[in-house]
Amino acid sequence: MTWQHVIIGYAAIGVFTFIVMAAAHHFTASGTPEAGIHDVLEEVRRAQNERSNPDRPVWKRRIEYALEKIVAPALAALSVVAAWPLVIWWKAREIWLSQGTEPIMEKEFAVERKHLLERQDPDALEAREVVTDPLGAVPGLPFGHLNRAWLNFKAGREPGDSIWTFSARWKLKWGGEEIREGYAIVRPDGIGPHFLTMRRVLKDD
């Protein structure tokens, strides 16, 4: 066996690896939407054109298209063929790590007794929370566009429950802090579901 045989064998395994990966990606991608991400990108391009250069030449668009459709996939294929051991190791590690591990979940927000502010009369609070807009861009209902969510929340009341306002500071898992306000159902034996009406990220102010 000569070194040429080794190189040809190495490249052949690389090509096979690439074909398997491309096929796996093709068959695991769900659906083939007629209107894809290109619609969204088209919106972005449209906005950028409005701002910068409305007469953007066609050749520039063709170059962008070639980069996206030809150059980028070709580079990806070349990388896999050249470094297939690394690709296989990376993929195997990804599969290994994903087995038996739970996704990282943020601790779920819950209203506590110390967050409660004041007991509410449901009819009065609904009258107070009707949203209006001079351009008619909101339904004139309690909590406006969030009315359905409110009705679902309200339907969760049981005999003996009451509705309270609450305000709480909440530390986000990935840093930062926010204030959360809204209404909570208070039960004889604890606090039930809550309905958020506001969250304000403190660090952005």
Added chain:
Amino acid sequence: MTAQIGEELHYEGRVVTMYSEPLGDYFVLGGARPEFDFNCTALWRGYVGTWEIREGRLYLVRLSGTLKDGGHANLATIFPGFPERVFAHWYTGALRIPEGKMIEYIHMGYASTYERDLMIQIEKGVVTGTHVRNNGTSENSSAPEGYGIGAMTVFPRGRRDIDGE
């Protein structure tokens, strides 16, 4: 996370890009979120919204996205009966708008720094104040002006001709 395509805002005769995503708060507060498809690393949220501040109020006036079932998402998808304009009464917080030359490009989220941030304070959809936060001066005279992203990966899903040509 790749640098993200921002939401668009029409403000005082200008079209600017925001570092804020007010529609995300709508979903957090209980608004029904359709299943958006995403196959672009620069757009994990799966949609781009166009916003407008008119007479001191924040409105969502356009939305473009793709649903998991392949359909196109627009305003009426999320707000039935309001296909043209939606008052963002649910939003409280600051709209952050990067301005001036870029000081540092960071290919992650909205982490790139620009010379200034215009902060528009919103209280339940109503503008309550504005201020400018100065972040320094770009030492590079040819640094790009206005928000942009450096790269993204688009995962192919279907064929589409270039710019409809």
